[in-house]
Amino acid sequence: xxxxLLDVEDLQVELITAGGxxxxxxxxxxxxxxxxxxxxxxxxxxxxxxxxxxxxxxLPDDLAVLSGSVRFGGTDxxxxxxxxxxxxxxxxxxxxxxxxxxxxxxxxxxRQLGEAVRLRKPELTxxxxxxxxxxxxxxxxxxxxxxxxxxxxHQLSGGMLQRVLIAIALAGEPRLLVADEPTxxxxxxVQAGILALLLELQxxxxxxxxxITHDLGVARLVSDRIHVMRDGRFVESGEVExxxxxxxxxxxxxxxxxxxxxxxWDEDVAGGER
Amino acid sequence: MGSxxxxxxxQSVLTVFLTISTVFVLIRLAPGDPAAAxxxxxxxxxxxxxxxxxxGLDRSVVEQYLLFxxxxxxxxxxxxxSFRSPALDVVLERLPFTITLALAAILIxxxxxxxxGVWMARRADTTRExxxxxxxxxxxxxxxFWSGIMLLTVFAVLVPVLPASGFATWGGLVLxxxxxxxxxxxxxxxxxxxxxxxxLTAPYLTVARSRGVxxxxxxxxxxxTNSSIPVVTALGTRFASMLNGVVVVxxxxxxxxxxxxxxxxxxxxDYPLIQATVLVTAALAVTVQLLVDLAxxxxxxxxxxxxxxxx
Numbered sequence: 001x002x003x004x005l006l007d008v009e010d011l012q013v014e015l016i017t018a019g020g021x022x023x024x025x026x027x028x029x030x031x032x033x034x035x036x037x038x039x040x041x042x043x044x045x046x047x048x049x050x051x052x053x054x055x056x057x058x059l060p061d062d063l064a065v066l067s068g069s070v071r072f073g074g075t076d077x078x079x080x081x082x083x084x085x086x087x088x089x090x091x092x093x094x095x096x097x098x099x100x101x102x103x104x105x106x107x108x109x110x111r112q113l114g115e116a117v118r119l120r121k122p123e124l125t126x127x128x129x130x131x132x133x134x135x136x137x138x139x140x141x142x143x144x145x146x147x148x149x150x151x152x153x154h155q156l157s158g159g160m161l162q163r164v165l166i167a168i169a170l171a172g173e174p175r176l177l178v179a180d181e182p183t184x185x186x187x188x189x190v191q192a193g194i195l196a197l198l199l200e201l202q203x204x205x206x207x208x209x210x211x212i213t214h215d216l217g218v219a220r221l222v223s224d225r226i227h228v229m230r231d232g233r234f235v236e237s238g239e240v241e242x243x244x245x246x247x248x249x250x251x252x253x254x255x256x257x258x259x260x261x262x263x264x265w266d267e268d269v270a271g272g273e274r
Numbered sequence: 275m276g277s278x279x280x281x282x283x284x285q286s287v288l289t290v291f292l293t294i295s296t297v298f299v300l301i302r303l304a305p306g307d308p309a310a311a312x313x314x315x316x317x318x319x320x321x322x323x324x325x326x327x328x329x330g331l332d333r334s335v336v337e338q339y340l341l342f343x344x345x346x347x348x349x350x351x352x353x354x355x356s357f358r359s360p361a362l363d364v365v366l367e368r369l370p371f372t373i374t375l376a377l378a379a380i381l382i383x384x385x386x387x388x389x390x391g392v393w394m395a396r397r398a399d400t401t402r403e404x405x406x407x408x409x410x411x412x413x414x415x416x417x418x419f420w421s422g423i424m425l426l427t428v429f430a431v432l433v434p435v436l437p438a439s440g441f442a443t444w445g446g447l448v449l450x451x452x453x454x455x456x457x458x459x460x461x462x463x464x465x466x467x468x469x470x471x472x473x474l475t476a477p478y479l480t481v482a483r484s485r486g487v488x489x490x491x492x493x494x495x496x497x498x499t500n501s502s503i504p505v506v507t508a509l510g511t512r513f514a515s516m517l518n519g520v521v522v523v524x525x526x527x528x529x530x531x532x533x534x535x536x537x538x539x540x541x542x543x544d545y546p547l548i549q550a551t552v553l554v555t556a557a558l559a560v561t562v563q564l565l566v567d568l569a570x571x572x573x574x575x576x577x578x579x580x581x582x583x584x585x
Contacts, residue, residue, distance in 0.1 A: 056484050058483060089485040090486065096477060097477075098477060103481070105500065119487065152575045152576070172486065
């Protein structure tokens, strides 16, 4: 295994809420190497998205208390939150859950993508940044890329927007993508396209992916390793085949059993009803 | 767009027409006789009759109204009783003073209220924001005649650094403009705060932060631009209402604008002057409102004029 892009050790996140302090993430550890996809799977409220947001330092300072360590290369962003400025966009980028709300509605695609390009390469002229933006949109298979630059988010479909967001995430040439349920707001047919794109990008660039999902189908398709999360802890971790085929923890088994299976409509036929 | 503009222009003309018609009727229903006000307490009945005839007040109200409408079309709004010159000219002479005061007040409001609102939004629900809240609520609760007199007392009397009244120098603009702005700052900063608080926690902002966009750009380029529609609307509406004459403040500071003019016109029952003032200021107010509406698509590309918007 190559050196870890991300190394999380005993991460704890306590959230300060009106009802008191909640330990949303309770001592999780994992690491992601180059070219690897690690999935954190769990139901709503299990702490998987909080883990992702904590890794990116996106939890509000006054409402979340972090401990443990989150290392990108040698930089621990829990110990030194100011280092996040160096890390965000350059080492790690986020692919958000709902593409429809993830872009500023009053700025064009070109403006937002161009900004991301120039954050990484401030020396680029406006025209060069635009050329790079078109290149990135081509990379994520957005048709008629140059034309899309002048359009606003509300003029694109959810699937197209997610591709644009992936392009924006790639603009900083990160080594790791954090994908927070990147397909849960999309139609099933569009989901497959986005996952295929992520795998294709990983194949060509060797980027690491931290995938957050509640969907076992997604996890099985893209992951090298899976961590099953419940109530802020990893209850089971391992290679994807091992966890899916031979789950050891009761909760993992229940999670696997919850996946619907296509069967005949007739309920009398064995296996048709679950 | 063309049909939208025509429709909105039609609406604007109708609004002005209804406003001046209402005012035309109301001032004639109100107690008081222009002839008596003009002639003074020593006038005889014959004097009054002569004056009424000279002012055209001996005709029926319907007749007077039709003459008034005809006058609007020909640009003749009658002769002011008290100034003895064309009413429209008197109003247009005063208008630049009110526009200057309104512009200065709206400028101060924008420059103070927007950063203050942003500051409050970034510290939403903290003790420091509570302090700012108390100040803005106080600003909102202070009547302008009182804050005007307080400012006068402090800056023109106790520490005489600014003129107390009139518009002889640019310094004379400061106190009235600040007095008008106090209430507006209180209102607008609270609006900016609530809009910004909403946008500062919007998903697009978190995603932009995740790709390394600086805090300054997040606040000003992202959240502020997205908050601009309600803020620009409110500023436009406040500006339009100031053009109707900032009556109390103009009187307190002896400001030679339409606000103090309309007070004098009302006192002397100067019907042509009241009507001319209302016509001009109403027309200005609806024009500003129309311009604000036309600016919406520039502020938010999702807005298409004349179409229903789904947020």
